Amino acid sequence: MYRELSEEIQAHLDEKVEELVAEGMPREEAKRAARRQFGNVPLIEEKSRDVWAWPSVEDLFADVRFGLRALSHSRVFTAVALLTIAIGIAANAAVFSVVNSVLLKPLNYPNAEQLVALHQVAPGAEGLADFENGLLLSPSMYVTYSDHNQTFQSLGVWTTGTANVTGMAEPEQVRTVAVSDGVFQTLGVPPAVGRWFSQIDQEPNGPSRVMLSYGYWERRFGGDRTVIGRNIVVDSQSREIVGVMPQGFRFVDSDFDLTTPLAFNRGKLILAGFGFHGIARLKPGATIAEANADLSRMLPIWMDSWSNGPGSNPHIYETWKITPMIQSLKQQVIGNIGELLWVVMGTIGVVMLIACANVTNLWLVRVEARQQELAVRTALGAGRARIVRGLLVESVMLGIMGGLVGVGLAYAGVRFLVAVGPSNLPRLNEISIDGRTLAFTFVLSVLAGLLFGLIPALKYAAPRTASALQSAGRTISVSRERHRARNLLVIGQVAMALVLLMCAGLMIRTFGALRKVDPGFADPEHLQIMRISIPGSLIAGSELVMRTQNAILDKLAAINGVKSAGFISEMPMEGFDSDWDQIYAEDRVYADNAIPPLRLYKHISPGLLQAAGTKLVAGREMTWSEVYGLQPVVMVSENLAREMWGTPAAAIGKRLREYPKMPWHEVVGVIQDVRENGLQEKAPETVYWPALMENAFGPGPAEATRTATFVIRSDRAGTESFLNEIHTAVWSVNSNLPLASVRTMQEVYDKSVARTSFTVVMLGIAGTMALTLGIIGIYGVMSYTVSQRNREIGIRLALGAQGGDVLQMVLRQGTKLALLGVAIGVGAAFGLTRLMTNLLYGVSAHDPLTFVVVAALLILVAVLACYIPARRATLVDPIIALRYE
Amino acid sequence: MKKPVPRDLFPGALEMMILRTLKRQPMHGYALVQQIKRTSNDLLEIEEGSLYPALQRLLKEDFVKAEWGISSTNRRVRIYKLTAAGGKHLEREVSSFERMLKGITQVLAPGEL
Numbered sequence: 001m002y003r004e005l006s007e008e009i010q011a012h013l014d015e016k017v018e019e020l021v022a023e024g025m026p027r028e029e030a031k032r033a034a035r036r037q038f039g040n041v042p043l044i045e046e047k048s049r050d051v052w053a054w055p056s057v058e059d060l061f062a063d064v065r066f067g068l069r070a071l072s073h074s075r076v077f078t079a080v081a082l083l084t085i086a087i088g089i090a091a092n093a094a095v096f097s098v099v100n101s102v103l104l105k106p107l108n109y110p111n112a113e114q115l116v117a118l119h120q121v122a123p124g125a126e127g128l129a130d131f132e133n134g135l136l137l138s139p140s141m142y143v144t145y146s147d148h149n150q151t152f153q154s155l156g157v158w159t160t161g162t163a164n165v166t167g168m169a170e171p172e173q174v175r176t177v178a179v180s181d182g183v184f185q186t187l188g189v190p191p192a193v194g195r196w197f198s199q200i201d202q203e204p205n206g207p208s209r210v211m212l213s214y215g216y217w218e219r220r221f222g223g224d225r226t227v228i229g230r231n232i233v234v235d236s237q238s239r240e241i242v243g244v245m246p247q248g249f250r251f252v253d254s255d256f257d258l259t260t261p262l263a264f265n266r267g268k269l270i271l272a273g274f275g276f277h278g279i280a281r282l283k284p285g286a287t288i289a290e291a292n293a294d295l296s297r298m299l300p301i302w303m304d305s306w307s308n309g310p311g312s313n314p315h316i317y318e319t320w321k322i323t324p325m326i327q328s329l330k331q332q333v334i335g336n337i338g339e340l341l342w343v344v345m346g347t348i349g350v351v352m353l354i355a356c357a358n359v360t361n362l363w364l365v366r367v368e369a370r371q372q373e374l375a376v377r378t379a380l381g382a383g384r385a386r387i388v389r390g391l392l393v394e395s396v397m398l399g400i401m402g403g404l405v406g407v408g409l410a411y412a413g414v415r416f417l418v419a420v421g422p423s424n425l426p427r428l429n430e431i432s433i434d435g436r437t438l439a440f441t442f443v444l445s446v447l448a449g450l451l452f453g454l455i456p457a458l459k460y461a462a463p464r465t466a467s468a469l470q471s472a473g474r475t476i477s478v479s480r481e482r483h484r485a486r487n488l489l490v491i492g493q494v495a496m497a498l499v500l501l502m503c504a505g506l507m508i509r510t511f512g513a514l515r516k517v518d519p520g521f522a523d524p525e526h527l528q529i530m531r532i533s534i535p536g537s538l539i540a541g542s543e544l545v546m547r548t549q550n551a552i553l554d555k556l557a558a559i560n561g562v563k564s565a566g567f568i569s570e571m572p573m574e575g576f577d578s579d580w581d582q583i584y585a586e587d588r589v590y591a592d593n594a595i596p597p598l599r600l601y602k603h604i605s606p607g608l609l610q611a612a613g614t615k616l617v618a619g620r621e622m623t624w625s626e627v628y629g630l631q632p633v634v635m636v637s638e639n640l641a642r643e644m645w646g647t648p649a650a651a652i653g654k655r656l657r658e659y660p661k662m663p664w665h666e667v668v669g670v671i672q673d674v675r676e677n678g679l680q681e682k683a684p685e686t687v688y689w690p691a692l693m694e695n696a697f698g699p700g701p702a703e704a705t706r707t708a709t710f711v712i713r714s715d716r717a718g719t720e721s722f723l724n725e726i727h728t729a730v731w732s733v734n735s736n737l738p739l740a741s742v743r744t745m746q747e748v749y750d751k752s753v754a755r756t757s758f759t760v761v762m763l764g765i766a767g768t769m770a771l772t773l774g775i776i777g778i779y780g781v782m783s784y785t786v787s788q789r790n791r792e793i794g795i796r797l798a799l800g801a802q803g804g805d806v807l808q809m810v811l812r813q814g815t816k817l818a819l820l821g822v823a824i825g826v827g828a829a830f831g832l833t834r835l836m837t838n839l840l841y842g843v844s845a846h847d848p849l850t851f852v853v854v855a856a857l858l859i860l861v862a863v864l865a866c867y868i869p870a871r872r873a874t875l876v877d878p879i880i881a882l883r884y885e
Numbered sequence: 886m887k888k889p890v891p892r893d894l895f896p897g898a899l900e901m902m903i904l905r906t907l908k909r910q911p912m913h914g915y916a917l918v919q920q921i922k923r924t925s926n927d928l929l930e931i932e933e934g935s936l937y938p939a940l941q942r943l944l945k946e947d948f949v950k951a952e953w954g955i956s957s958t959n960r961r962v963r964i965y966k967l968t969a970a971g972g973k974h975l976e977r978e979v980s981s982f983e984r985m986l987k988g989i990t991q992v993l994a995p996g997e998l
Binding site for chain 2 (some may be wrong): 044050051
């Protein structure tokens with residue numbers, strides 16, 4: 001089409017020439033005349049084409065080309081700006097990828113939005129109420145819900161545990177998940193090999209079956225597909241392998257090696273036994289509110305259908321006020337980490353803003369230096385819009401380049417985050433940089449480019465051609481108005497840096513406060529712990545179990561460097577499901593059917609207190625002879641003693657029991673409070689039973705604590721040679737006993753403060769970045785101001801001002817900006833730190849000390865940043881400064 | 886500058902004149918510009934080339950269409966022809982132009998001062 005146009009124009013010119021020649025003009029002259037009358041041929045062709053083209057796109061390409069050229073001209077500027085932007089974007093992209101992977105992406109199951117956790121609370125069941133999992137389901141609840149619900153496609157219950165696998169080289173303790181019928185149907189993930197459990201596998205006396213995780217299948221069987229149908233020995237029971245779950249499959253948030261059917265015996269179920277996590281898949285269209293109503297409707301059916309044995313009142317649970325609080329499964333998995341991640345995301349976002357403010361400052365200086373160029377372009381006919389666009393294209397390009405570099409850095413950043421992230425961060429293995437993160441990064445890059453480009457573009461695109469061209473700007477002192485934008489940016493930077501430092505400061509104070517909390521054990525670094533489980537199939541008699549455990553302790557104590565050893569059903573903060581039950585006191589009167597509060601209870605061996613470094617507050621420890629003699633003795637925690645009898649000493653000699661037919665146990669000792677659920681959580685009131693007790697349900701053989709955490713105090717804890725000697729010691733007693741969860745108490749302790757230390761690290765990084773960028777910002781602006789005021793300062797000095805006066809003048813100006821920033825920042829921080837109240841411990845969100853220290857630090861640093869330019873100002877030589885005039 | 890600057894036509898004026906001229910009969914670019922010059926008695930100074938961007942605009946709006954043909958001087962030329970839409974557009978433009986001209990004339994009319 002463009003060729004047609006050229007042809008047409010050529011024909012036009014030819015015709016004109018012919019006509020002029022026909023009128024008698026010489027041909028050469030006629031050609032010139034024709035052209036003259038026609039006008040600028042290429043321009044007209046271009047204009048004609050423009051009618052059809054999309055001119056803005058072509059102009060944009062021109063702007064991009066021009067921008068690239070401009071950026072490559074000032075390498076230092078580009079490098080500094082690029083680096084600032086890239087680091088900011090990298091930090092944001094990395095944190096966003098975590099937020100996206102953990103909080104935003106759906107769980108790894110088909111139609112995951114239909115999945116829910118059957119969470120329920122029981123405010124009337126004290127002790128269970130503050131339990132993270134609420135009130136778990138009992139088997140009879142599961143059966144009732146499964147039979148009578150109207151809102152679920154499928155539902156099931158599951159629980160985690162450990163089991164010993166024997167018969168293949170060394171005995172191994174593996175992680176297990178036991179599932180009821182409905183769990184696989186609910187999660188909906190087909191097996192990689194073989195099949196799920198069938199209905200028959202869930203029969204109480206049916207065949208013994210097992211499924212493997214992908215990892216265990218690879219590790220133990222080298223991924224052999226013929227493994228289906230083979231048998232393995234799990235807890236001394238031979239089980240047939242029916243299937244292997246695919247790679248990456250987890251039960252909600254639990255990794256596992258083996259999964260077994262729960263195989264409830266419907267005929268023998270009772271109401272109690274609240275130990276199972278419930279999950280369900282909603283029917284399409286059913287809401288969580290409807291499902292809650294459905295569960296509430298079924299609770300009376302449950303109480304009417306089952307009992308806790310003859311003579312017990314099934315409606316006793318009405319006093320527990322059981323209330324369904326179904327959560328989406330995702331919410332259950334994420335838990336309370338969401339708040340923490342959003343706080344981190346927010347602070348990193350603020351760092352980005354500070355980085356943008358710095359680049360804006362650089363950009364302002366740069367655009368100001370290019371005033372003449374812009375004026376020339378304006379004089380040549382570029383409109384204001386065109387100039388603004390040109391500048392914005394340039395800044396956005398810088399933003400995008402920063403984004404590209406940033407994505408590269410972000411890959412490293414994500415690896416760092418995963419490394420320092422709390423080890424119990426949910427969905428840790430799913431964290432990756434995906435399309436959404438890349439899109440986020442791209443948008444962020446463009447926005448950043450627009451943000452730092454907009455102010456300079458609008459400020460300098462205004463036509464001031466005349467002044468810029470004629471004066472070349474050299475000898476005019478800079479007006480106050482031209483400094484305003486730069487000063488505002490500095491104030492903003494200081495304010496934002498203050499907020500971030502305040503958050504970081506509060507977290508550091510929290511960390512300090514946590515470190516001072518007495519966890520209820522001492523010197524965890526030198527405390528070696530491990531789990532040993534003795535199944536009934538291995539050693540049947542309870543007393544023999546106790547003797548075996550006693551023998552293990554003796555062997556352990558004999559190891560070189562061991563100071564003491566003991567065992568307990570579980571150490572604090574280990575994260576195993578703990579046991580709660582009603583505890584009756586002899587000197588209390590309980591009304592009919594009234595249920596005493598639920599208490600955490602544990603079983604401990606003599607010597608445990610000494611090994612763990614847990615202090616005895618009153619009385620004495622129970623002895624081995626009392627344990628073997630099944631003497632009715634018990635110990636309690638200090639807070640339980642105080643709650644029930646006023647003082648620890650008053651508790652000694654009082655008697656407790658767990659259920660009506662149990663003999664009364666005499667309190668012989670009171671133990672210091674132990675932070676069972678982490679340093680931040682209040683220590684629960686606890687009862688410590690002996691490791692060996694009479695059978696809970698009447699006459700018969702005694703009951704032992706078959707699964708326990710062994711605790712060894714030694715300076716050699718954690719070393720390789722020590723662990724080898726421990727293995728040898730345990731296996732010299734019984735070679736079929738695997739050791740599990742072998743670690744030092746320090747690891748358990750660190751894990752319990754992981755959330756706080758992660759926050760401290762992240763806010764520390766953000767705060768440091770903010771502070772550094774802030775210093776650079778103040779320093780840059782003050783340096784620039786001083787250089788612009790060179791002549792003015794020269795005149796002042798020439799007129800008799802002393803160096804000290806000049807120094808003061810510059811410092812005063814910088815300090816004024818810093819103070820304004822600090823004032824605004826303190827105001828903002830006062831409002832914002834309240835958002836992180838839940839992350840704090842032992843310190844108020846408005847902790848005056850932190851506020852004062854941070855504000856003082858920031859002012860001090862700001863004054864220092866001003867000092868160097870101020871010094872330089874005093875060195876101005878009036879003669880040189882004024883020579884330019 | 887030595888020569889007086891040619892007074893610009895207002896936007897759309899050239900298009901209006903092209904449409905009016907084509908309404909009488911289809912013709913090619915060169916003939917069109919000669920015709921406009923002649924009809925205006927050379928009162929309007931039109932750069933001959935400026936005709937072509939205007940023609941492209943009209944083509945884009947479908948107010949005219951073009952076909953290759955042979956001119957009276959036996960050249961291969963593009964002959965432009967008014968479309969129905971072009972005719973309507975011309976009427977609208979002319980009537981709005983006349984209103985504007987009337988207004989300007991009334992303001993400029995002598996006697997009231």
